[in-house]
Amino acid sequence: MTSDIQRIVVIGGGQAGGHACKALRSEGFQGQLMVVADEPHDFYERPPLSKGVITAEEPLPKLFPEDSLAALDIHWHRPRRATHIHRDANQVELDDGTRLDYDRLLIATGSRPRLPVDEWANIGNVMTLRSWTDACRLKECLAIGRRIGIIGGGWIGLEVASSARKLGIEVDVFERAPALCGRSVGSEVAEAIRELHQHHGVGLELERQDIQLNEEQDGRVTILADGRAHEPYDLVVVGTGVAINLELARDAGIKTDLGIVIDAAGHTSDPTIFAAGDVAQHPHLGLCLQSWAYAQNQARVVADAMLGKEAHYDEPAWLWSDQHGVNIQILGVPTGETHCVIRRESSGSVFFYLDHDNRLVQMVAFDQPRAIKLGKRWLEAERVLDPEALADPDFNLMQLR
Numbered sequence: 001m002t003s004d005i006q007r008i009v010v011i012g013g014g015q016a017g018g019h020a021c022k023a024l025r026s027e028g029f030q031g032q033l034m035v036v037a038d039e040p041h042d043f044y045e046r047p048p049l050s051k052g053v054i055t056a057e058e059p060l061p062k063l064f065p066e067d068s069l070a071a072l073d074i075h076w077h078r079p080r081r082a083t084h085i086h087r088d089a090n091q092v093e094l095d096d097g098t099r100l101d102y103d104r105l106l107i108a109t110g111s112r113p114r115l116p117v118d119e120w121a122n123i124g125n126v127m128t129l130r131s132w133t134d135a136c137r138l139k140e141c142l143a144i145g146r147r148i149g150i151i152g153g154g155w156i157g158l159e160v161a162s163s164a165r166k167l168g169i170e171v172d173v174f175e176r177a178p179a180l181c182g183r184s185v186g187s188e189v190a191e192a193i194r195e196l197h198q199h200h201g202v203g204l205e206l207e208r209q210d211i212q213l214n215e216e217q218d219g220r221v222t223i224l225a226d227g228r229a230h231e232p233y234d235l236v237v238v239g240t241g242v243a244i245n246l247e248l249a250r251d252a253g254i255k256t257d258l259g260i261v262i263d264a265a266g267h268t269s270d271p272t273i274f275a276a277g278d279v280a281q282h283p284h285l286g287l288c289l290q291s292w293a294y295a296q297n298q299a300r301v302v303a304d305a306m307l308g309k310e311a312h313y314d315e316p317a318w319l320w321s322d323q324h325g326v327n328i329q330i331l332g333v334p335t336g337e338t339h340c341v342i343r344r345e346s347s348g349s350v351f352f353y354l355d356h357d358n359r360l361v362q363m364v365a366f367d368q369p370r371a372i373k374l375g376k377r378w379l380e381a382e383r384v385l386d387p388e389a390l391a392d393p394d395f396n397l398m399q400l401r
């Protein structure tokens with residue numbers, strides 16, 4: 001580790017920020033570690049917010065137990081927002097005017113829900129889901145609501161739909177595209193997800209292009225979809241994607257594209273500034289992943305690089321979702337390289353997307369976590385696979401370890 005690094009500032013007290021701090025300390029950083037966080041809580045992870053937190057009594061899903069967190073010896077600035085990065089002075093300015101000096105800076109500001117229509121923010125019973133505060137509010141609404149509408153048939157919207165059905169609530173999902181989760185999976189998987197939701201009584205309104213919301217006098221919300229009014233909902237949850245929190249970096253003149261542009265070690269275009277998590281555009285895929293695994297593992301790699309160590313992030317994209325009691329895992333991202341799609345049915349469905357040479361492009365598994373573990377190895381080894389064997393439910397995939 002280079003001795004010129006005495007002060008590290010991390011902007012963002014989320015998953016990437018938390019794991020970076022942990023890794024910095026375990027890699028031997030003994031200097032001042034400052035975290036600027038606009039939420040008042042200790043580091044926590046978000047996946048449970050759309051699952052167990054709203055259906056059960058799960059507490060704040062903290063990343064670290066109290067004693068481990070205390071051992072990190074963090075100087076917190078919270079709840080405070082970083083408002084400006086003064087690169088010429090190596091300082092971060094906060095919303096109370098404080099300026100923090102840094103030798104290395106990590107931007108881990110994540111992303112925020114995006115509303116398709118700004119005015120929807122003024123409707124009382126319309127909400128998005130990103131934070132613990134949002135989840136607590138959603139939980140309260142679900143405790144008294146009878147019917148909810150969901151705008152957006154992506155992962156968050158569908159997980160909320162699943163959780164609401166678990167609580168016995170009527171749910172309709174409105175999606176602009178003809179398929180669910182269409183940006184991250186192929187049509188075969190989208191169809192399987194559609195069947196799963198229909199089987200559990202979720203109303204699906206696909207290909208609804210023009211969505212308008214009207215607030216009724218009693219506070220309920222009517223959804224007008226392509227001109228058709230649906231019976232008012234007690235609550236409308238909007239899950240139509242995110243905006244990446246890249247303004248700080250962009251305003252400071254750091255190179256941005258869809259997110260902050262980084263290399264495989266998390267370096268931005270400024271050698272003293274790094275980025276991790278949702279805000280950091282994936283170094284190889286050129287997109288912002290929004291995945292728990294990326295936020296954790298890429299941040300750990302970046303921590304090494306911040307201390308001047310050799311570091312390289314090269315894991316395949318991986319994320320998961322839990323819906324109606326089914327665990328869905330997605331390995332890899334859809335690309336134009338797919339040549340054939342194989343569906344395997346054996347105590348759960350697995351979809352393999354293969355390229356011209358029968359190498360794995362993407363794999364999606366329903367209740368088959370072991371298959372995904374294998375898939376990770378195949379991807380890493382660029383293994384050529386036998387489509388017939390993959391499709392054969394009697395063939396044991398473990399033979400291809």
Ligand SMILES: Cc1cc2nc3c(=O)[nH]c(=O)nc-3n(C[C@H](O)[C@H](O)[C@H](O)COP(=O)(O)OP(=O)(O)OC[C@H]3O[C@@H](n4cnc5c(N)ncnc54)[C@H](O)[C@@H]3O)c2cc1C
Binds near residue numbers: 012047081111322
């Ligand atoms: C409801 C929900 C469910 C999810 N489920 C899954 C799942 O099942 N599987 C999966 O793989 N992924 C899931 N994800 C995605 C995953 O949680 C995110 O990819 C991950 O949280 C990203 O971590 P991050 O640290 O980059 O961002 P975040 O966790 O969002 O942390 C960023 C923090 O920075 C703060 N911040 C922003 N700007 C500033 C500023 N200027 N000053 C100070 N603080 C600032 C933000 O408020 C936030 O607290 C889910 C996400 C949500 C919201």
